[in-house]
Amino acid sequence: MGQGQGPKAGAIIADAMRDGTWALLQNCHLAASWMPTLEKIAEGIKPDGTDPDFRLWLTSMPSPHFPVTILQNGIKMTNEPPAGVRANLKRSYLLDPISDPQFFGNSSKPKTFKALLFGLCFVHAVVQVRRKIGPIGWNIPYGFDDGDLRISVRQLRMYVDENDEVPFAALKYAIGECNYGGRVTDDKDRRLLNTILDCVYCPDVLTERFMPQASGTYYIPEEGDATQHYIDYINTLPILPMPEVFGLHENADIAKDQRSTQLMFETLLLTGGSEGGGGGGGEESLVDGLVKDILARMPPNFYIEKAQLKYPVLYEESMNQVLCQEMLRYNRLLTIIRSSLVNLEKAIAGLQVMSGELEKVFRSVAVGQVPELWKGKSFPSLKPLGSYVDDLIARLRMLEDWYEHGQPSTFWLPGFFFTPSFTTAALQNYARHHKQPIDAVGYDFEMMGTDEKEYTEGPQEGVYVYGMFLDGCAWDKNAEQLCESKPKVLYVPAPVIYLITSSPSGWRTLTTSRTTRARCTARRSARASLPPPDTPPTS
Template identity: 35%
Template sequence: MDPVKEVEALGRAKGFSEDNRKFVNVSLGQGQEPIAERGLQTAAQSGGWVFLQNIHLMAKWLPKLEKLLLQLSMSPHPDFRVYLSAEPPANPHVQSLPLSIVQTSIKVTNEPPQDFKANLSRAFANYSPESLEQCSRVSEYKSILFSLCFFHALVLGRRKFGPQGWSRVYNFNDGDLLISSDVLFNYLENNVKVPWEDLRYIFGEIMYGGHITDDWDRRLCRTYLELLMREELFDDMEMAPGLTSPKPMSYQQYKEFIDTSLPPESPELFLLHPNAEIGFLTQQSTLLFSTILELQPRQVGGSGGMSMDEKVAESVEGFLTSLPSDFEELSVDEPTPFASFVLQECGRMNILLKAIRSSLAELDLGLKGELTMSERMDALKISLFQDKVPDVWAAAAYPSLKPLAPWFADLLRRHKHLESNASDLSMPKVVWISGLFNPQAFLTAIMQTTARKNNLPLDKMVLQTEVTKKTMEDITVVPREGAFVNGLYLEGARWNEKSNSLDDSILKDLTPPLPILYVKAVHADKRELSDVYQCPVYKTSQRGPTYVFTAQLKTKAKDKKWIAAGVALLMSVE
């Protein structure tokens, strides 16, 4: 919800408006800081309201705003008021606003409901019986407007399924719906036929698409609109499992339809598999217990118990004992693309091992009283006590959502895998792609090798994948081109080995492993695109910024099914 109109209306009722220069509204962005500062200083002296929109976009300027508000609060005019608007951070653990601003403000939040029916009711409540009858093509307008409200409720409701719903966090709001309905009205009034393609483009690429920054989420948005905005909408089209499009009716009948005729709330309503809800609830439970762990007393001990320092000291000793040694520097006269990649991986591993070793050694001295405990050492101690990967380690490592103990076990496994690759710097029979620091560099090495071998331009090369029926024992030699890779997991679907294609997930099997995948490089003109689902591959279930490449998975169903189901390949499961 955009609160500007409500604040402006309240200001006019109280005698503060832009007309009498007692209301200043600044939409923050590049170059708007001086305007906002002048407005605040003027209003503080002579009395007035200042509305600063989207302060979350000005992270570097916020400390200055914090100091300015503190200064102006010393002796402000009695009529001085400041309104601030901000969107929540994509990561709820990130503090995006200065703490003093949050603490001294009266906070008002507006979030959409969690359930679909409430979202649809709220969307439809933006209209009145009169507005529903305003279009000269009233039957078509009613049907498409209801479908638009249905789409609005879908995009809001998917957010509760986390990254499988949307790979990034987007703040869709009622303003998107209202502007889209205005566009719908104008297009119907000025066209003989319903311009479906134009409507889908404006809704999906401009109105709602204006929020979307991820190409895969944009594809999902387009898919929803292709399913809901088409000619069949006027003829009992299936809008969701168990729900057909209603005939044009009155405003009150639409409200009754929403209250009584919607199918039960379930992931299937969003075209997701029931496993999506299990995964979401599991993540919520994990977050709850993690928060409880953070709140427990840090100083424990007494009769038979170990203190926090004793537990951490024991962990430090265990990690230092188990930590493998660094890789020796290797030099190759004429390295192949894969050999260059392995050398880079060894360098990245050495950086991580040194960061772990030096920070643990420093903390060990601090716990023994030989060094003064610094803020960084204290943060490391708390992370070890709470079984979290310390920030100083994560900064030098690969993306991972694992707790500390599984993360360290995974690190040892990655080191062992890299050690076998570094022994002869040649391509292994099967590459554990999930164990690489930079899998994109490995895939680039495949394209470089193929391009050199076949004298093809590198910028015209693309990756082509094929799921094999081979086991580790079946593969005895390295392929002439490309590579066999393993360590991938499907989310949102499973691989049916009998039909050799994507299939619906089995209930409670959230991330089944994918069989060995054959990856090769081909010229863009020779890429196979028929009967395949273009499946994004991510490093973690966080998706979004952890995207690696696109795999082609055979499918007998239409790819829209898997797009709406949020099907993706993951390199790591928690």
């Protein structure tokens, strides 16, 4: 399906209904504008005027435009990637062109081709399975599919046969930047994909029993004449692989299970009815009580004019602007929350119409979720409703304390609505004080103690920040370096971090780790990315 194919598809369906044949419409998600017409055609299919052998097959990617009535009345089948490395590898060797004996066995360099082919299938399995682990697998869950593998396999055969030496750089570029990499939009995910490729597409892959990872379980088997030789080896692999196979800590299994459980509960919540038991008063009584409680806890909006008088715009102190801008952003959020809850309260009491927007707020409050209306004006957060309100009040209290008592000695970094404004202001203060362009200065880092209350005064230059957590690693206080996470400990509070503002000449020469910084565990949103960058600026 696609542009201009609608009339042809309608004619094919009509002919199939008359002749008793099968009609297959592929990629219906590409013809969103024609879906209402398809829905009418499906509703018009009557047993009396249709040959009993007629069948209508439709294929589609998940799409909000696909007619719901067709889904409800038809038989549905899904085609998903297999679960686990073993099943993925086996499926790869059963796909064309790998399953074609002529393609598999007629390479001019069979040993090299088959070793690299197994490595490619292993990479394909790893990138697919990592998608199910959540943000620690990929920041964005990409739709890697069999088409990516097929084109990569054909390119591999071409590169191996047409070159005397294996062009590893060209192979990695084709896969990491074009075939698979063409789907990747996040720079950290692109770096991860290339790192995975580096583990497999290297000269060592041609050695005997090369292991792409250190567990010792997975290795490239000896050369075989047919695909069945490799399938027999694949059948000996564990059904449930350890996270180390994907380059992850054993805690990734816990994170994956938590993610699956959360998804299941969220799905169950969607099946709930509109009536509930709230102490005999029904769901409306329950929601009304929650609305009144949240409204009672919401503080009044900040008085921006007073804040601007007390903390005016100064060339020497950019943090004054940060405070006023943060107050303004939170005021917008408070206004949305307060107005929606007041209107919902009136609608429950029958004093105004329950609009579609209020109905969505009602359903979200009823199941303890943050309404989508609030999220549109909110800071990034994955917390449920109760924790979200507690977090919001803590953020407002931070700004109130700043207004009442002056700039704090340590800053609660997660409390900022828009973190880049804060980090940029610290750079501006340094650049203006030393009369340097802001793009010529940057941050150095120093991990401090674990208790922010120890720091009663801020540094002369730079800022102390706290409130961050480490995901996928821990902090060794004695060695003063990152270390492996402890088993069953998913998140570790980070110590106070000294963001040292300086020019590049003032940076210390240390071994650093290029880590991803995010404002919440869902790293997809651009607003969740947290500067500064992991590579220093150049002067």
